[in-house]
Amino acid sequence: MNYRAIRAIYLFEMARTWRTLLQSIVSPVVSTSLYFVVFGAAIGSRITEVEGVSYGTFIVPGLVMLSVLTQSIANASFGIYFPKFVGTIYEILSAPVSYIEIVIGYVGAAATKSIILGLIIMATAALFVPLHIHHPLWMLTFLVLTAVTFSLFGFIIGIWADGFEKLQMIPMLIVTPLTFLGGSFYSVNMLPSGWRTVTLLNPVVYLISGFRWSFYEIADVSVGLSLGMTLGFLAICMVLVWWIFRTGYRLKN
């Protein structure tokens, strides 16, 4: 392992984060606060409780997941897309680094960033609503797994994209809708049964459900299933990345 190379890529990416601090940390915090004002205050005054917790409290895990998902994808896809776009990728490709090292550097940095972000959002949320985490270790497990999985997913998008539109397309057209429909703001049990079945096809449901369970011990699906689905998705992303690098897809002529 070329640990120095991993470290160089990781620190390079983290430095990019600090340079764009406002955009990477502050704006998600502001938008989360807005969600609390709009959903928590406006809707929360009508829906007082969901499965035994106040509505404002109920949506916290979903909100965190929403940001972690979208930011993981955004960070990782941009992180690898940009060197391709400006041409600096030549140096990575010509360096004595393996693909695994490249992935660890880029995906590690993107995941780190969204984990920090997730924790900041939880802290922000704690200012608005009482927050109690029943299973902190599981909470962290789900947070880390989700951040890593979706950073990998973002990395794949960044390699696949050959233009800025494509870079935006998947997150906007697929991930955001799936997240909103994945039970961030409601319990799947609140839906009519037909819809509930459809909703269970949405992978994000499992992430949010498991994550919410680690907070309040309430879940739409069993925790084991949540964990299994998360790991399954992680495995799919890893296989895809492995294939990309094995073939040099879109990185090498």
Add this chain to the structure above:
Amino acid sequence: MLAPPPIISVSNLSKTYGSGFKALKGINLDIKRGEIFALLGPNGAGKTTLISIICGIANLSEGRVTVGGHDINSDYRAARSLIGLVPQELHTDSFETVWATVSFSRGLFGKPKNPAHIEKVLKDLSLWDKKDSKIITLSGGMKRRVMIAKALSHEPQILFLDEPTAGVDVELRKGMWDVVRGLQASGVTIILTTHYIQEAEEMADRIGVINKGEIILVEDKAGLMQKLGKKQLTLHLQQKIDAIPPALAPYKLHLSDDGRLLTYDYDTKGERTGITSLLSDLRNAGIHISDLDTTQSSLEDIFVSLVRAP
């Protein structure tokens, strides 16, 4: 005595791009350790493609390349560790500082931190006073030097310079050649590409000419210069002659079909050209000259005739 093994060995290398375009056709080329090798060829000849494959930026389609004896595919780590690459295009991270980007390159190549070395590289390239500047604030020539500094940050044994003087002013070019010569003196092998003949002539120990994906000539510069050193003297005669008089046979003259032109090949680098004695022998033979001119075959001519050949 056996010749030392080449530091880079390219055998039967072919490259077909995804578009189906065949950019390299069965290239065979050995680079000697410690030499400055110039790869000379017109735009689109395949110079960048060849370098990209050796450095790991593009995949090869057929053939084999070893660097320092290491196969570039099966033993890419060892192969790439030896190489510093300065690509043709200016690709830099605009918002990084010079110091950060050069240090990053060293880390990427797995070398432990060595601020003293980076300092030396930056000073050699006259970038020291810019070390804390963001790259975006630098001129094109400085960016080019930053890229050279990145390539040298990890102390490579081989340096590739792909069209290093494109868009670089004369002053800077001179400075760059000084650096290159200094590197050679410290044992670094240098491969540069160019489509300027003078540049190849000025810098290289050996020159390879590439065109349409094929290497058409590899020769020591000295050998090429000898060809270049040949001059031709053309003598216009006042009266036509039917044959060259036997007394002039040693000069190996050539008589034109109309009997009015005599041509004489000579070497400007030789001890003596023989022109003076030729002229007096001509007078003795009763041949009078109305005019004379000389022509030189330049590397340019050699090059043009080579690349025009079907």
